[in-house]
Amino acid sequence: MNTSTTTNLNTLNKYFIECMSSFVQDVDGPVIQKIREVPLFSINQGTYEIDYDHPLFGSEYFQANWSIEILAREFLLKYLIYSKPSVRVFSEIKRSMALRLVDNFENALYGVESDVISAIAGERYESAEGKGLSISIIPRTLSAKQLKKCPGAVVFKPEARMRLSIENVHGLRKQLNMSEGGSMAVGLSDATDTHKAADFYTIGLLPVKKLNSFPHIHFTGHMEWCYCVPIPKEDADRIKSQARERKRNELQALVEAQCRLVYKHGRLQVPKIDPKMYYASILNILLEKIDEENNINKNNIISKVIDLIEEAKEQKHGTVLIISNSAYLSDESARLCQKSKRGIELIKPIDVMKDSNILKRLTSIDGAAFVDFDGKCHACGVILDGTAKAQGDMSRGARYNSTKNYLENMRMNNSSGVILGIVVSEDGMVNVL
Numbered sequence: 001m002n003t004s005t006t007t008n009l010n011t012l013n014k015y016f017i018e019c020m021s022s023f024v025q026d027v028d029g030p031v032i033q034k035i036r037e038v039p040l041f042s043i044n045q046g047t048y049e050i051d052y053d054h055p056l057f058g059s060e061y062f063q064a065n066w067s068i069e070i071l072a073r074e075f076l077l078k079y080l081i082y083s084k085p086s087v088r089v090f091s092e093i094k095r096s097m098a099l100r101l102v103d104n105f106e107n108a109l110y111g112v113e114s115d116v117i118s119a120i121a122g123e124r125y126e127s128a129e130g131k132g133l134s135i136s137i138i139p140r141t142l143s144a145k146q147l148k149k150c151p152g153a154v155v156f157k158p159e160a161r162m163r164l165s166i167e168n169v170h171g172l173r174k175q176l177n178m179s180e181g182g183s184m185a186v187g188l189s190d191a192t193d194t195h196k197a198a199d200f201y202t203i204g205l206l207p208v209k210k211l212n213s214f215p216h217i218h219f220t221g222h223m224e225w226c227y228c229v230p231i232p233k234e235d236a237d238r239i240k241s242q243a244r245e246r247k248r249n250e251l252q253a254l255v256e257a258q259c260r261l262v263y264k265h266g267r268l269q270v271p272k273i274d275p276k277m278y279y280a281s282i283l284n285i286l287l288e289k290i291d292e293e294n295n296i297n298k299n300n301i302i303s304k305v306i307d308l309i310e311e312a313k314e315q316k317h318g319t320v321l322i323i324s325n326s327a328y329l330s331d332e333s334a335r336l337c338q339k340s341k342r343g344i345e346l347i348k349p350i351d352v353m354k355d356s357n358i359l360k361r362l363t364s365i366d367g368a369a370f371v372d373f374d375g376k377c378h379a380c381g382v383i384l385d386g387t388a389k390a391q392g393d394m395s396r397g398a399r400y401n402s403t404k405n406y407l408e409n410m411r412m413n414n415s416s417g418v419i420l421g422i423v424v425s426e427d428g429m430v431n432v433l
Contacts, residue, residue, distance in 0.1 A: 012048065013039040015085055016075055022094050023071055023101075025262065025269050025429070030281040031056065031064060040072055048076060063271045066260045067101060071270070074100040101268050105227055105261055109137045109215055112186070112200055116164050116172075117217050118263060121225045123173040130219040132251075133179050134228075136206055137215050138187035144203050147185060152207030154178075164200040175202050176219075182208045183216055208251065212236045218255045221427060223265045228258035247356050248310065279306050282432045287418055301373050304353075305420065308371060309432070311352065311359045312424045319363035320403050321422040322382070326372040328417065332410075333370055333379040343367055343382030352377050368403065386410070399423055400431060407433055 017035055021027045034055055042051040050072050057065055078093045079085070085093075102114050121130060138147065148155045162168050162175060164186060176184050185203040206213075212230050219225045236254060243253035259271040272278050283302045305323060312319055322329070326349070337345035352359040353375035363369050367381035384402050386409035392401050403421040410419050421433035 009039050009041060009043065012041050012079065015079065015090075016040060016072070019075055019090060019094050019097060020071065020270075023067070023097070023268065023270050025264075025272055026431075030273055030278055031061070031068070031270055033281065034061075040068075041076065048080065050076065061273050063257070063259055063273055067270045070101055070104050071097050098268055101261070105268075108227070108229075109217075110139065110188070110200075112137060112164060114263070116166060116169070117225060118223065119166055119169045120172055120176065121219055121221075121263070122223045123169050124222070125173050125177045128177075129222040130173065130176055131221050131224075133176050133219050134183035134211060135176065135179070135217045136183040136185050136210065136213075137200075137217075138185050138203060139214070140188045142187065144187070147187075147203060147206075150206065150210065152182070152209070153185070153204060155204035156202060161201040161203060164202070172202065179205055182206050183211055211251070212254065212258070218259075223263075224427075225263050226255065226259045226271065227261040227263075228255055229260055231258055248314075276306050279309055279430075279432055283420075286420060286432065304373060304375055305422075307353060308359075308375065309422055309424075309430060311356050312363065312422060313428070313430065314356065314360055315363045315424060316426070317364075318399060318424050318426040320368035320384075320399055320424070321363075321420075322368050322370050322384075322403075322406075323420040323422065324370075324372065325417050326374065326376070326378075328419065329370045329372050329378040333382075336382050336385065337379050340385070342385065343379050345379045346377060349376035349378045351375055397425070399425065404433055 013035060017032060020032065020035065024031050026032075038054055040051060040054050040056065041048055043049075050069070055061065056068050061068075074097045075093060078096050082089045082093075105114055106112060117135070120135075123130070144155055147153055162171050164172065178184070183206045185206050186200050187203045188199050188201075212233070214230065216228050217225050218228050235257065239253050239257050240250045242248075243250045262269040262271050280302055283305055284298075287298050287301060308321060308323065312321055322332075324332075333343070333345045337343040349372065350358060351374075352362065352371060359369070359371075359377070362377055362380040365381045367383050369380045370378040370382060372378065384406035386402075386406045388405060389412065390401075390405040390408035392405075400423050403423050407419055407421045421431075423431040423433065425431075
């Protein structure tokens with residue numbers, strides 16, 4: 001490949017990253033990192049094309065394969081139309097990519113409109129959001145009569161069925177409230193022959209064991225949902241078994257594996273890859289020199305930190321973990337808790353890995369928990385300090401910005417080795433700093 005071709009590919013890759021930044025949940029995450037490492041496009045006989053041998057189309061990134069292909073195809077098509085990319089052109093390309101994603105999503109759901117789904121996600125019932133509730137899309141090959149034969153299913157009479165439309169959003173949200181512990185089944189009217197959103201009606205309720213049988217929408221919060229697809233039964237059983245072993249929510253673990261598209265507050269996004277792999281990719285970079293500095297095994301540290309992250313995610317109001325070696329955390333606990341009265345120092349560090357409830361209780365108050373690489377907590381409810389040195393992010397809250405600033409100060413002022421910050425937001429977002 002000559003220098004000119006390489007330059008053109010690098011330019012194309014650079015522009016694609018700029019556009020993709022609008023469709024990922026973390027611009028420093030593994031999806032963007034992998035595109036930076038390996039161009040997603042190649043040139044074959046003078047023609048630009050998607051490189052389907054790229055790692056992002058491999059099994060490790062299976063949750064993101066579908067949406068990345070759609071976005072890359074649309075980007076390439078529009079990019080080749082415009083000879084001189086500009087701010088206006090990039091806005092048009094990103095808009096076109098989003099529309100193509102919507103088209104493919106609606107086709108995958110037999111014509112159900114995304115606007116209706118988003119409207120339901122924004123509707124509250126008796127002040128409660130629809131977090132944890134699901135809508136299963138039943139194919140036309142399965143009628144309401146057949147659905148009645150499913151053990152645990154509840155089928156509505158025809159006059160109680162509600163059309164999927166913006167006008168019926170409040171009523172749909174009310175019926176959705178009955179789906180907790182399973183899903184609300186939505187399908188085509190028995191009398192219709194067309195694939196239009198207006199022809200979809202609520203049919204009834206399905207038990208949770210059927211959640212891996214049909215494509216479904218899982219609501220993750222106010223104005224938030226994800227599009228999920230069935231996965232092989234053996235994979236689903238393995239994921240649920242692992243969740244039970246770790247005392248995690250089985251449904252949440254299953255949804256993470258089924259997710260193919262995420263909607264958050266007006267933006268369609270590529271789903272995060274397997275969370276463990278996502279955390280590992282970031283930790284590998286942050287802990288690059290840990291072997292030389294601490295004379296300990298980096299892989300063991302990564303495994304324990306990931307376990308701590310999984311435990312911290314159970315704290316529904318969010319939390320912060322500061323993770324480092326025991327000696328550093330002992331000194332910091334004494335400085336911030338004893339001298340400055342900015343937290344609660346424990347008389348003896350306690351192992352939070354033995355019982356998940358311990359960490360949940362210690363992080364139930366404001367402030368950070370100091371946990372060493374062995375999983376022992378030295379202090380909790382710590383109010384982090386530090387002069388303003390790190391670049392802030394006005395789109396994020398105090399928890400994220402204060403942690404980032406504290407880490408910047410500590411990394412500049414001490415030589416005690418690696419210091420990590422784990423920020424779990426109330427909306428479920430996790431940042432490894």
